[in-house]
Amino acid sequence: MTGLLRTEEETMLADAARGFLDDVAPVSHLRGLRDAGQTHDPALWADMAAMGWAGILVPESAGGSDMGHAAAGVLAGEMGKTLVTSPFLSSAVIAATALRQVAGRNDALSAIADGTRTYALALDEGNKFTPGSVDCAARRDGNGFRLTGTKKFVVDGGFSDRLLILARTDEGPTLFDLPADRAGTKRQPNAMVDSRDAATIVFDGVEATGDDVLGGLGQGLDILRPALQAGQAALAAEMTGLASGAFGMTVDYLKERKQFGAPIGSFQALQHRAAHLWCEIEVTASAIAHAGRMLDADPENATLAVSLAKARATRTATDAVIEGVQMHGGIGMTDAFDMGFYMKRARVASEWLGDYGYHAETVARLRGF
Amino acid sequence: MGQETTDLDRFREQTREWLQENCPEAMRDGKADDANICWGGKTWEFQSEDQKTWLHRCAAKGFTVPTWPTAYGGAGLDRAREKILREEMARIGARPPLLSFGIWMLGPALLQFGTEDQKQHYLPPIARGEIRWCQGYSEPGAGSDLASLQTRCEDRGDHWLVNGQKIWTSYADKADWIFALVRTDRDAPKHKGISFVLIDMRTKGVSTRPIKLISGVSPFCETFFDDVVVPKHQVVGDVNRGWDVAKYLLTHEREMISASGQGAGGGRSLGAILSDDSGGLTDACLRAAALRCEVDALAIGLTLERYKDMARTTGVGDASAMLKYVGTELNKQRHELLMAAGGSDALIWDGPHGSRPADWLRTKANSIEGGTSEVMLSIVSRRVLGLPA
Numbered sequence: 001m002t003g004l005l006r007t008e009e010e011t012m013l014a015d016a017a018r019g020f021l022d023d024v025a026p027v028s029h030l031r032g033l034r035d036a037g038q039t040h041d042p043a044l045w046a047d048m049a050a051m052g053w054a055g056i057l058v059p060e061s062a063g064g065s066d067m068g069h070a071a072a073g074v075l076a077g078e079m080g081k082t083l084v085t086s087p088f089l090s091s092a093v094i095a096a097t098a099l100r101q102v103a104g105r106n107d108a109l110s111a112i113a114d115g116t117r118t119y120a121l122a123l124d125e126g127n128k129f130t131p132g133s134v135d136c137a138a139r140r141d142g143n144g145f146r147l148t149g150t151k152k153f154v155v156d157g158g159f160s161d162r163l164l165i166l167a168r169t170d171e172g173p174t175l176f177d178l179p180a181d182r183a184g185t186k187r188q189p190n191a192m193v194d195s196r197d198a199a200t201i202v203f204d205g206v207e208a209t210g211d212d213v214l215g216g217l218g219q220g221l222d223i224l225r226p227a228l229q230a231g232q233a234a235l236a237a238e239m240t241g242l243a244s245g246a247f248g249m250t251v252d253y254l255k256e257r258k259q260f261g262a263p264i265g266s267f268q269a270l271q272h273r274a275a276h277l278w279c280e281i282e283v284t285a286s287a288i289a290h291a292g293r294m295l296d297a298d299p300e301n302a303t304l305a306v307s308l309a310k311a312r313a314t315r316t317a318t319d320a321v322i323e324g325v326q327m328h329g330g331i332g333m334t335d336a337f338d339m340g341f342y343m344k345r346a347r348v349a350s351e352w353l354g355d356y357g358y359h360a361e362t363v364a365r366l367r368g369f
Numbered sequence: 370m371g372q373e374t375t376d377l378d379r380f381r382e383q384t385r386e387w388l389q390e391n392c393p394e395a396m397r398d399g400k401a402d403d404a405n406i407c408w409g410g411k412t413w414e415f416q417s418e419d420q421k422t423w424l425h426r427c428a429a430k431g432f433t434v435p436t437w438p439t440a441y442g443g444a445g446l447d448r449a450r451e452k453i454l455r456e457e458m459a460r461i462g463a464r465p466p467l468l469s470f471g472i473w474m475l476g477p478a479l480l481q482f483g484t485e486d487q488k489q490h491y492l493p494p495i496a497r498g499e500i501r502w503c504q505g506y507s508e509p510g511a512g513s514d515l516a517s518l519q520t521r522c523e524d525r526g527d528h529w530l531v532n533g534q535k536i537w538t539s540y541a542d543k544a545d546w547i548f549a550l551v552r553t554d555r556d557a558p559k560h561k562g563i564s565f566v567l568i569d570m571r572t573k574g575v576s577t578r579p580i581k582l583i584s585g586v587s588p589f590c591e592t593f594f595d596d597v598v599v600p601k602h603q604v605v606g607d608v609n610r611g612w613d614v615a616k617y618l619l620t621h622e623r624e625m626i627s628a629s630g631q632g633a634g635g636g637r638s639l640g641a642i643l644s645d646d647s648g649g650l651t652d653a654c655l656r657a658a659a660l661r662c663e664v665d666a667l668a669i670g671l672t673l674e675r676y677k678d679m680a681r682t683t684g685v686g687d688a689s690a691m692l693k694y695v696g697t698e699l700n701k702q703r704h705e706l707l708m709a710a711g712g713s714d715a716l717i718w719d720g721p722h723g724s725r726p727a728d729w730l731r732t733k734a735n736s737i738e739g740g741t742s743e744v745m746l747s748i749v750s751r752r753v754l755g756l757p758a
Contacts (some may be wrong), residue, residue: 004675221407251754266757271750278749279691286671305669312668362666364660369640369650 002070002297004289010074013067017078020051023185025084027338030195033085039189039197040159045086049115053088057096057230057270062109063095064096069230070292073237077288078084080241082247083345087118087194090156093234095119095164098175098227101213108162108177120157120180121231122165122201125150129354131166132221138167138174138208145212147176147184155352157199158189164214165203171218176208194348195341227300229306232353233291236306236313238289239349242311243281245318246342250274250324257329270327276324281326284309284316307354307362314356317346373743380450384457388572392463393419404722411545413433416445427466428497430629434472435515437480442496443489448503448681471495471502474618475548482614492580503536503570505549505592506615513744515550516559516612520594529553529566529599530662532575534591537738541577541590544570547734554609565611567603574598584730585721619740620689639663639703643710655709662702665706669695687752694745704729 006014029191033041048054056072058064072093079088096112098121099105111117125135136149147167157163157180165176180187184206192198215223252275254265264270291309294302321343327334334341350356396419400406407413407420415421427433435451437443446454449740458465464602474496479488494500511518520533531551541547547568554562568575574597580589606614639659648658676692679685708715708729721727736742750756 275749367638
């Protein structure tokens with residue numbers, strides 16, 4: 001396995017991404033969308049797709065660049081630094097990884113890679129991530145199925161073209177790949193605290209055929225497992241990017257803000273808190289790099305690495321935004337200042353795809369607790 | 370690339386064969402604790418004939434200091450080959466043949482700052498385990514503010530005359546020589562009047578006194594210099610520029626301490642150890658704390674790996690303060706949890722060596738020795754983050 005340092009290729013990818021995102025998607029871009037009441041910028045996603053980002057986990061035979069999970073983490077990290085909103089995780093990471101588990105899905109993968117088709121994962125039913133417990137039912141109806149149930153926290157589900165839906169069949173949890181506008185599908189967009197899209201979706205006897213089943217009946221969790229791990233690792237990378245973005249703003253502020261006749265960054269009480277936070281971010285960055293490497297080199301055994309990354313990233317991002325607001329003082333609490341956006345995104349990302357407790361318990365199970 | 374890969378493969382094969390033939394069976398238990406490790410030196414009593422054989426064979430091959438040049442007793446290995454040697458030794462659980470402050474600290478300093486004569490004179494006996502060194506940095510009045518040290522070193526024409534006291538000198542009572550920071554200019558700003566000198570511990574006027582810690586014993590001593598005569602050629606680097614050498618070495622020391630903070634408990638997970646102790650880790654508070662510690666331990670272990678790779682390529686510099694900080698704080702937490710899991714059983718004092726309460730108490734020094742956690746945070750904030758003084 002390659003070491004945990006970035007390869008030359010990954011460094012170039014990060015630099016290119018940073019240049020592009022600083023240009024077109026600084027935090028003010030998210031602010032603009034929020035102020036306009038929008039959660040998604042299709043033009044930005046088209047640009048990302050044109051640069052090959054949407055196909056980063058799509059096989060070359062389907063028009064992707066297939067650069068792997070470590071590279072996807074590099075991109076997610078750069079997006080996290082300026083809170084870039086896009087269907088990257090839902091479509092390019094989670095859906096692409098799920099679709100490539102199954103033969104014959106090259107058309108769908110191509111459409112992801114060229115940015116013409118977006119996906120969302122309809123998985124959660126309760127208010128916490130518990131992928132194994134599925135109430136949403138797909139009942140036999142003639143040659144096909146009818147889906148009934150409600151999915152919550154469907155990230156990007158308010159605008160995506162298609163949905164991957166985990167539903168219970170007689171054979172067990174099964175994954176369906178349906179157009180989001182199939183009759184009987186009611187999408188209720190929610191105003192999420194991070195100003196991004198996450199829908200509640202009600203399936204009221206939605207028809208599905210055998211062709212709509214991704215993989216075999218009862219194999220939904222097997223197909224989903226690598227996709228979830230890919231998403232968790234990329235989300236952890238995004239959160240670590242978020243933490244360093246918030247931290248960078250905080251350190252800049254410590255250097256420029258003066259009180260008691262001195263920059264507040266000269267006070268040891270603040271210096272040590274900032275230094276501690278930097279150490280936390282560095283340690284978490286190692287776990288992020290490791291998760292990417294493990295998913296690329298040994299995906300069957302990546303569970304510990306991925307959960308370690310998401311657990312650490314959740315804690316680190318939370319610390320970074322809490323300290324970020326506190327060290328900025330009053331201005332950190334204002335809507336006009338960007339730190340609040342970091343805090344809100346950190347909270348949503350903490351919950352999505354498993355919170356600290358979920359992933360720490362996974363570590364516990366694998367480490368003999 | 371193809372040729373290099375072939376060469377490395379061949380080196381691995383040769384190393385494996387050499388180890389197979391030369392590492393005594395009893396030296397393959399992976400032990401590197403005080404009771405089982407060779408520190409060398411004139412007064413060293415080998416704990417077994419195998420220990421002696423293993424040291425001598427490694428020294429003859431240059432494997433006690435594999436990356437040092439062969440001219441100074443090393444094997445002249447590059448990083449890739451050194452890594453292969455470490456991997457092959459780990460594969461059979463080979464003990465390190467020799468540990469010493471000479472290898473970790475003085476050697477790197479001499480290689481960087483020493484004259485050719487100094488390198489030839491001092492390095493080979495370190496490599497062979499013949500001379501054991503100790504480090505004289507801290508003083509009663511110079512701890513975190515190390516540069517305020519006051520041990521006087523006066524120029525007396527054909528020699529130096531040293532007077533003063535050092536403290537926390539590990540193994541001073543067992544060492545043959547000491548490398549010490551002394552003040553050669555009392556009028557210069559504090560960082561600019563310090564020199565790095567080498568002193569034979571048998572010189573008249575040198576004496577030591579062990580310090581007993583809360584953990585029962587310790588390697589630490591006080592070391593006294595009373596009109597100690599030191600030959601002029603025993604200064605490393607320029608006179609009054611000893612702080613440069615010291616800073617270079619402190620970085621090495623930090624990396625070493627943070628590395629030693631890992632692997633306590635033989636790499637077993639904290640959860641597994643605590644589960645044995647408390648019959649399944651049923652205490653929810655303890656379990657949550659242990660799990661948090663385990664998550665951190667895994668991530669810190671990965672960070673050490675990442676930084677070792679970084680050290681071999683771009684360099685680490687002041688960021689090594691982070692490794693020292695997170696590694697030692699983690700080790701303290703770990704031992705608090707081990708004590709809590711052990712309950713009243715863990716309170717039984719069965720001597721200062723390897724017992725759980727002694728180990729627990731000893732870890733409290735981890736975040737003090739080699740620079741306190743607070744000093745590490747100050748280094749990060751000033752030199753890594755660039756926060757103003």
